Amino acid sequence: MQSTDPPAASLSADPSRALAGTPPIEARGLIKRYGHVTAVDNVDLTVQRGDVYGFLGPNGAGKTTTLRMLLGLIRPDAGVAKLFGRDPLVEGAKALAGVAGFVEAPRFYPYMSGRRNLELVAALDGGGARNRIDGALDTVELADRQGDKVGGYSHGMRQRLGIAGALIRDPALLILDEPTTGLDPAGMRDMRVLVRRLADQGITVLLSSHIMDEVEELCDRLAIVRSGSVIYEGRLDELLHSTGQRYRLRTTDDERALEVAAHQPGVGDVRRDGDGLSVAADEDAAAGLSIALVDAGLGIRALVPAAASLEELFFRLTEGDANGAAPSQERVPA
Amino acid sequence: MTAAAPVLPAVARRPSTWTVYLWELRKLRAQKRTYLGLGAAVVVPCLFIVALMVETGGPERVPFGRYVRETGLAIPLVLLLFGSIWLFPLIVSLVAGDIVAAEDRNGTLKTIFTRSVERQQLFIAKVAASFTYAVTALLLFALVAAVFGGLRFGFHPLTTLSGNTVGVGRGLVLTGGALLAYLMPVLSVACIALLLSTVTRNSAAAIVGALMISLVMQLLGIISGLEFLRPYLLSTQFDAWQGLLRDPIDWAPIGRAAWVCAAYAVPSLFAALVVFLRRDVTGG
Numbered sequence: 001m002q003s004t005d006p007p008a009a010s011l012s013a014d015p016s017r018a019l020a021g022t023p024p025i026e027a028r029g030l031i032k033r034y035g036h037v038t039a040v041d042n043v044d045l046t047v048q049r050g051d052v053y054g055f056l057g058p059n060g061a062g063k064t065t066t067l068r069m070l071l072g073l074i075r076p077d078a079g080v081a082k083l084f085g086r087d088p089l090v091e092g093a094k095a096l097a098g099v100a101g102f103v104e105a106p107r108f109y110p111y112m113s114g115r116r117n118l119e120l121v122a123a124l125d126g127g128g129a130r131n132r133i134d135g136a137l138d139t140v141e142l143a144d145r146q147g148d149k150v151g152g153y154s155h156g157m158r159q160r161l162g163i164a165g166a167l168i169r170d171p172a173l174l175i176l177d178e179p180t181t182g183l184d185p186a187g188m189r190d191m192r193v194l195v196r197r198l199a200d201q202g203i204t205v206l207l208s209s210h211i212m213d214e215v216e217e218l219c220d221r222l223a224i225v226r227s228g229s230v231i232y233e234g235r236l237d238e239l240l241h242s243t244g245q246r247y248r249l250r251t252t253d254d255e256r257a258l259e260v261a262a263h264q265p266g267v268g269d270v271r272r273d274g275d276g277l278s279v280a281a282d283e284d285a286a287a288g289l290s291i292a293l294v295d296a297g298l299g300i301r302a303l304v305p306a307a308a309s310l311e312e313l314f315f316r317l318t319e320g321d322a323n324g325a326a327p328s329q330e331r332v333p334a
Numbered sequence: 335m336t337a338a339a340p341v342l343p344a345v346a347r348r349p350s351t352w353t354v355y356l357w358e359l360r361k362l363r364a365q366k367r368t369y370l371g372l373g374a375a376v377v378v379p380c381l382f383i384v385a386l387m388v389e390t391g392g393p394e395r396v397p398f399g400r401y402v403r404e405t406g407l408a409i410p411l412v413l414l415l416f417g418s419i420w421l422f423p424l425i426v427s428l429v430a431g432d433i434v435a436a437e438d439r440n441g442t443l444k445t446i447f448t449r450s451v452e453r454q455q456l457f458i459a460k461v462a463a464s465f466t467y468a469v470t471a472l473l474l475f476a477l478v479a480a481v482f483g484g485l486r487f488g489f490h491p492l493t494t495l496s497g498n499t500v501g502v503g504r505g506l507v508l509t510g511g512a513l514l515a516y517l518m519p520v521l522s523v524a525c526i527a528l529l530l531s532t533v534t535r536n537s538a539a540a541i542v543g544a545l546m547i548s549l550v551m552q553l554l555g556i557i558s559g560l561e562f563l564r565p566y567l568l569s570t571q572f573d574a575w576q577g578l579l580r581d582p583i584d585w586a587p588i589g590r591a592a593w594v595c596a597a598y599a600v601p602s603l604f605a606a607l608v609v610f611l612r613r614d615v616t617g618g
Contacts, residue, residue: 071448074614093348093450101448107441111364120357124449126347165445 022085024173024204029079039065041228052199054219055208062228063208067103101175106162110151129168136164156187177208216310226318248306250276252299351455358463371425375471379479405490407505409483410476418572423548430464430527431540438535496581512575518595519571525599529606
């Protein structure tokens with residue numbers, strides 16, 4: 001009989017539990033096909049305790065299908081997904097102990113009030129979930145609308161109710177699928193602050209998103225998916241550093257500057273970029289470039305290091321493809 | 335959450351199936367269609383009694399039709415016969431055909447299945463809630479018919495199908511037994527509607543489908559070349575209760591109704607359960 005200990009029982013609380021070393025999410029070789037289309041193609045994911053893990057990819061890349069498999073909502077055609085070492089397909093709802101969240105937009109019964117809906121899901125959680133309803137409603141700032149029917153809620157309110165529904169499970173792992181989608185800018189900001197705060201409380205978060213700023217702002221590790229496959233998995237800062245340094249350059253005559261830069265040793269990949277140029281160079285090469293520009297009689301308006309943004313990397317990773325397949329190729333809606 | 339320290343998750347206890355069942359009932363109570371079905375179960379007997387008061391004739395050609403003005407006890411029995419044609423199949427499928435499909439429509443299966451409830455618990459709760467609703471509708475129907483029938487035409491002894499007369503007390507007991515016998519095909523229709531609801535994931539398809547199956551069986555029952563089928567049709571079992579109102583009681587049709595109804599209900603429920611346990615929860 002599997003123990004019903006809380007999966008996130010800390011090492012100190014229960015050192016004998018092998019579970020303490022078990023990653024919150026471990027997926028190996030997940031495959032899901034719909035007819036001829038492979039929506040998820042051999043996905044491996046490992047989310048460690050304390051991670052705020054970004055699951056980044058364009059719409060239709062298979063993110064939601066992967067999340068559904070993690071939660072045991074759909075059966076993979078191949079592969080295994082385990083939450084804290086437990087497979088939902090084998091152990092059923094027990095495998096979801098300590099896990100909460102939603103895939104796609106959170107959905108509730110429209111004919112019942114927000115509070116009633118939370119009471120329902122709390123009843124299905126068992127334990128003390130019911131006692132956490134008030135706190136969760138306060139956290140997502142829905143306390144004053146809790147008596148209204150969910151049918152009348154705005155998209156943002158439903159999204160927040162979804163978070164409240166997840167919080168009353170008192171999760172050690174929170175799985176959020178595009179939580180800011182469809183929110184106005186203020187709502188997006190509030191949602192990100194909330195996710196940050198929950199992560200700071202020690203909750204492991206898997207955040208699926210197609211918004212790169214969001215992942216860059218919140219996550220420390222990430223997987224980038226494209227057409228159902230993971231094309232990068234690892235630390236965000238390593239990814240950002242892996243691409244080398246670039247500088248942005250503006251001069252009094254960018255046409256000539258382009259020529260000078262193209263012939264300057266140590267400077268490569270010279271491109272037009274907005275109202276100036278972008279070059280790949282390390283610090284020394286950049287210094288050499290500035291001298292060469294001045295020697296050529298050009299005034300330097302700006303020569304500033306540009307950190308590679310995740311957005312840039314993302315497009316480089318998701319668009320550059322030996323087969324020339326477009327990143328937006330037809331996918332089963334996940 | 336307001337806690338500053340990392341929160342350890344509470345031990346996720348499985349809710350009892352009873353709890354899940356109570357919440358299924360609460361969901362039904364919060365939906366209009368439930369009241370539509372129960373309302374029909376109340377209104378139809380009232381309309382029937384009003385019609386009897388306005389008209390002078392009566393449903394003479396059906397069992398107990400001749401006695402509707404002699405005793406209120408005959409009213410529920412006559413109505414059971416009318417109810418079997420489409421009213422009860424409709425009332426029952428209205429909820430049983432929706433109870434799984436509604437979760438698909440609202441996209442709420444994923445909401446439930448990411449809690450601590452097992453799929454089989456939810457299925458059992460849904461079957462039990464559908465049955466509870468069907469029993470409630472039938473009881474309301476009979477109660478309204480008997481009470482208003484009795485108030486209008488009096489509680490007098492009832493003439494059985496064998497021609498002898500039974501007192502009010504025994505008449506009520508027999509009527510109660512008739513309701514129990516009637517419940518068997520009613521619950522079978524509920525099981526078929528549940529299967530369709532689970533498989534089609536669409537309320538309209540499940541409700542219309544279950545109703546069509548009931549109607550097709552009635553049609554098969556009146557085709558003259560197909561008499562051999564008649565004892566095995568679900569529609570025939572809606573008349574089994576009449577065996578109770580003979581003297582002596584004829585148990586044969588009731589015994590047959592029990593196994594014929596089970597032959598429809600059990601495979602339907604089993605198939606629905608297998609589909610429900612294994613299905614992918616997409617959409618929503």
